[in-house]
Amino acid sequence: MQNLIKRNSGPNRRSGMEGKTLAEKLAQGEAAREAAQAEPAPLAEEKSEMQSRAPAAPEAGLDDTDTIVAAAKAMRDRYAGGVAPAAAAKTCLIVDDSRVIRKVSSKIALSLGYVPIEAENGEEALARCKKAMPDLVLTDWNMPEMDGITFVAKLRAIPTPKEPVVVFCTSNGEAKDIHDGIAAGADDYIVKPFDEAALKAKLEKLGRG
Known part of the structure; x- marks a missing residue:
C-alpha cells in the first residue's frame, strides 16, 4: 500500500514541480523583458550628458549669409575698444x-x-x-x-x-x-x-x- 501511494504521488509531485517551474520561467521572462526595456541609470545619465554637450540644431532659415554676418559682428566686437587692423600704407x-x-x-x-x-x-x-x-x-x-x-x-x-x-x-x-x-x-x-x-x-x- 505504501509503495502504491508513493508510486501514485510521484507523478503528482512531478506535475506540481513542472507547474512551479513554468511559473517561475514566465516570471523570469517578464522580469527579463522589463530589464531589457529599462535603460540602466548610469547609461541614461551618460546619454543625457552627451545630448547636453551636442551642438544645438541650426535654427530654421539659417543660411550662409547669417553665418558670415555673425562672424563679421564677432570680429567687429573683438576690435571694439581695441586696435583695429592697420590700413595698407x-x-x-x-x-x-x-x-x-x-x-x-x-x-x-x-x-x-x-x-x-x-x-x-x-x-x-x-x-x-x-x-x-x-x-x-x-x-x-x-x-x-x-x-x-x-x-x-x-x-x-x-x-x-x-x-x-x-x-x-x-x-x-x-x-x-x-x-x-x-x-x-x-x-x-x-x-x-x-x-x-x-x-x-x-x-x-x-x-x-
Whole structure:
C-alpha cells in the first residue's frame, strides 16, 4: 500500500514541480523583458550628458549669409575698444637717375606719410608698377633706358583699378614741356628744384597731401 501511494504521488509531485517551474520561467521572462526595456541609470545619465554637450540644431532659415554676418559682428566686437587692423600704407614711386634726388624726394615723401620706393629709370619703374601699382609717382623726364614721357605713357596703358597720381618733377620747365607731360598722362608738374612745401601743396591740390 505504501509503495502504491508513493508510486501514485510521484507523478503528482512531478506535475506540481513542472507547474512551479513554468511559473517561475514566465516570471523570469517578464522580469527579463522589463530589464531589457529599462535603460540602466548610469547609461541614461551618460546619454543625457552627451545630448547636453551636442551642438544645438541650426535654427530654421539659417543660411550662409547669417553665418558670415555673425562672424563679421564677432570680429567687429573683438576690435571694439581695441586696435583695429592697420590700413595698407600709401606708396610713392620715385623715378630719377640721380641717387641724390631720389634720396631727397624719398625723405619728403616719407614726411608726407608715404612709403617711398625708388627706381633709377623708366624701364625699372614700369616693371615695379606692373608688379604692384603705387599710389603716387614722382618722375623725372630725362633718364637713360626709358625717359619720363615714355614711362608715363606706358604706365597709363596698364589696365588697373588703382590709377596712381603722377607728377613730373623735372628741370624741363618750358610751357611746351608741361603740355607734353600732361598730354602723356601726368596729373601735375613741378619744376626742379623744389622743396617739401611746394610738393605738399601740389599733392594737397590733387587730394593726396
